[in-house]
Amino acid sequence: MMREVLETSLLRLRPLAKRDAALFCALYSDTETMRFITMPMSEQRALASFELTLPTRATAHGTMFFTIVEKKRNAAIGLCSIQAPELRERRAEIGVMLMRKACRRGFGKECIQALIEVAFEALPIDTVWVQYRPANAAAERLFGSLDFLPITGVRPRAARRSHCIRAMHRSAWRVHNQPSGGSTMSSTISFLESVGRDAALRHATGGQLAAAMQRERIAPELQAAILGQSNTQIGEHLGVRDKIHCLNFPKKAPMKAPAKSPGKPAKAPSKKPAKKPAKAPARKPGKKAAPTQRPVLH
16 A cells, blocks of 8 residues: 655655645646646636545555645645556556746656655556657657667557657666665566566567666676576575575385295196087988977967
């Protein structure tokens, strides 16, 4: 279940509430804010959209639509969301909208980081993805700084044709957040686990798997070991020294047949030739055979 309130160093993300109607309408009716999203709404239409959004701010997984609050001033400065996950593809879309006065202050990056963290923590997904227009240079810089990579292959169902689509995999997020000199083992094990869960990676060609490992920043020697399916080499590169020992139980001696008592071996029964049927005695000449008796009818 997703946490109701998310805390960062500068922000607090709380569930969307009725008191956020003015903020919602201000964002969706602002020409500059909506320039790279869609056509701005009238205040009446924005209010109607807010009334439709409010009941869907939470799902079975928890809160999905948040209001961004700047801690220092305790003021609402934007909205962000995690869309309902695509369970089969194990991915979910995230997004953020900030008021103009809150842009270029690091709030967007901190908000996206919080959404990624809670999405991987609470949802049965392996990937989060974003979409934005190619002309949105600020979004390009933001997601580039977080190491989001272009999606290759099948695009998400909700992705718009003209938009740039970038994604972050769970294992890449761990690598991105681990301190310098962190454990290579954890990132590699995480990638191997994702291969087991992700059907696209399980059935990928060698080239596709190599490209995925490069995106996840797997070391070249580990890439060769994984492509070669060498458990020994993978263990050596990861520094795994423990071996698995199987407990062998002693085998039971096979049961012997009981010894035969000494004596003469039994002879096989001799086959006697079958007896020929006896011939009827020959009749003497001059005598006739007695007539067969028949029952007399009275």
